[in-house]
Amino acid sequence: MVTQDFTAQTKQLIDNLKGVCTSYGLGNDGNEFKIITQVFLYKFMNDKFAYELKALVPALQEAESWEKEIADYTEEDYEMLLLRMNPDSAKLKREHFLSTLFNRQDQEEFAKFFDDTLRDIAIFNNEIFSVKTGTGAKITLFDELSNYITDSSQRDNFCKALVNQLVNFNFDKIFDQKFDFFSTIFEYLIKDYNKDGGGKYAEYYTPHAVAKIMASILVDSPVSNVTCYDPSAGSGTLLMNLAHAIGEDRCTIYSQDISQKSSSMLRLNLILNNLVHSIQNIIQGNTLRNPYHKVGEKLMTFDYIVSNPPFKLDFSDYVEDLDTKQNSERFFAGFPNVPNKDKDKMAIYPLFIQHIMYTLAPKGKAAIVVPTGFITAQSGIEKRIRERLVEQKMLRGVVSMPSNIFATTGTNVSILFIDKANTKGDIVLMDASKLGTTVKDGKNQKTLLSDDEEDLIINTFNNHEPKEDFSVVVSYEQIKEKNYSFSAGQYFEVKIEYTDITPEAFEEKMAGFKKNLNALFAESQALEVEIKKQLGGLTYE
Structure with a gap:
């Protein structure tokens, strides 16, 4: 009940912040996204700071105003208190508190004071929270939000309205909870900013059911001190589910994504999910052209990789840069042809599959969302990738998902599972396309899986259980005999009824x-x- 109530209250806060933006002419403006996510983060950091402070000084829990109690500390005592805090937590000066902003709304140039406060928090915590670009530049935590209001006479009132929405909300009750429920809030937070018209690098939210299935199959036994990677991370849904399955304190996250918006959202997701220690590994940049994570001159390899890569994208401008001797093993299956027309329909996902295969550790595991057409393509790059997975004995299995599991695309998808240690075979091929319930999602149809259906997929796969017209367990030799098809339906027994x-x-x-x-x-x-x-x-x- 705590999480249900909190989720409803958080969605209301997001709606209220959107209402403020609309009132000041920023409704559906490209900058509205930045304002809402950064104000949301500022509030979270304030409440998390207060929560940890009260844990260090129990007397503050009984105080009528913990801020007033802290105000009486000497500078030296306050600095000592900050040193005792978790090194991965945001450190706030007393002038950074939300209560300080609220109490000083009547001062002149309040907007400047508001912006200066957020900027100083970013500088004070830069080593912990900054995201890097592929060239090493740091993207700070907060922008000067008032500058998005073009009418300077309205900036003070705009910042006051934002502050007033924050003071009646509190994250305090949920810091002892596991943060899985943030996925619902996160989807609600970004849903208006992930439209098909989001530009060349539009991001699409991976459904929670898909993320859960991928994580639960990848992590079927306890592990620790492992690395997790997503080369097309988006806002981080897959990485968050993987980290929850492993344990946030038992893994380190690495990612790269070409989108600045996605990198900022992933940073927020890491902060919300107790993964601040991995923020330094979040890179904004082109993974295929300039992969960032290296050990010396060699690409780093990872224990777990998850990815929902873009399926089609115009990368004709740099495909020649990739086709080099240096990349010959990374892109062993080759490159898609550049179409004469509709270059944005170039199939980019096979390049991500090859990159993932190349960057898997010797006993690494991966789960990748692919178009279902990939698993049966009779020739070309797709066929060569499937042959390599079988010949090198690193295929774990495939789950073909129901249609419209992604409301934003009509493409049928499957989940490809890779496991470099699966040398004996026992490959699970599953056709889950008949599961789920179809519902309306705006103008689109969307298929939802129930909890029982999700568990059916996960348990059947992890238990290597063949089920009639649902799943089969096959060997590498059987797959070769079927021309390297990964489609479960081609292995089902044909029965004649008499x-x-x-x-x-x-x-x-x-x-x-x-x-x-x-x-x-x-x-x-x-x-x-x-x-x-x-x-x-x-x-x-």
């Missing part, structure tokens, strides 16, 4: 068949006569 029938019933059926045939033959003869008659009546004029 029905007992009496001699009398058999004669009756045969008589019926003969009667129907005689009627059809008679009709055919009549048509033949009529056609000849019509042809005989034709004359040349």
Whole structure:
């Protein structure tokens, strides 16, 4: 009940912040996204700071105003208190508190004070929270939000309105909870900013069911001190589910994504999910062209990799840069041809699959969302990738998902599982396309899986359990015999049903068949006569 109430309250806060933006002319503006996410983060950091402070000084929990109690500390005592805090937590000066902003709303140039406060928090915590670009530049935590209001006379009121939405909300009750429920909030937070018209690098939210299935199959036993990577991370849904399955304190996250918006959202996701220690590994940049994570000159390898890569994207401008001797092993299966028209329909996902195979550790595991057409393609790059997975004995299995599991695309998808340690075989191929319930999602159809259906997929896969018309367990040799097809349906046993029938019933059926045939033959003869008659009546004029 705590999480349900909190989720509803958080969605209301997001709506209220959107309302403020709309009132000041920023409704559906490109900057609205930045304002809402950064204000949301500022509030979270304030409440998390207060929560940890009260844990260090229990007397503050009983204080009518913990801020007033802290105000009486000397500078030296306050600095000592900050040193005792978790090194991965945001450190706030007393002038950074939300209560300070609230109490100083009547001062002149409040907008400047508001912006200066957020900027100083970013500087004070830069080593912990900054995201790097592929060139090493740091993207700070907060922008000067008031500058998004073009009418400077309205900036003070705009910042006051934002602060007033924050003071009646509190994260305090959920810091002892596991943060899985943030996925619902996160989807709500970004849903208006992930439209199809989001530009060349539009991001699409991976459904929670897909993320859960991928993580639960990858992590089927306890592990620790492992690395997790997503080369097309987006806002981090897959990484968050993977980290929850492993344990946030038992893994380190690495990612790269070309989108600045996605990198900022992933940073927020890491902060919300107790993964601040991995923020330094979040890179904004082009993974295929300039992969960032390296050990010396060699690409780093990872224990777990998850990815929902873009399926189609125009990368014709740099495909020649990739086709080099240095990249010959990373892109062993080659590159898609550049179409003469519709270059944005170039299939980029096979390059991500090859990159993932190349960056898997010797016993690494991966789960990748792919178009279902990939698993049966009869030639080309897709076929060569499947052959390599079988020949090198690193295929774990495939789950073909229901149609419209992604509301934003009509493409049918499957999940490809790779495991470099799966040398003995026992490959699970599953057709889950008949599961789920179809619902309306705006103008689109969306298929939702129930908890029981999700568990059916996960448990059947992890238990290597064959089920009629649902799953099969096959060997590498069987896959070779089927021309490297990864489609479960091609391995299902074909059954012929026999029905007992009496001699009398058999004669009756045969008589019926003969009667129907005689009627059809008679009709055919009549048509033949009529056609000849019509042809005989034709004359040349």
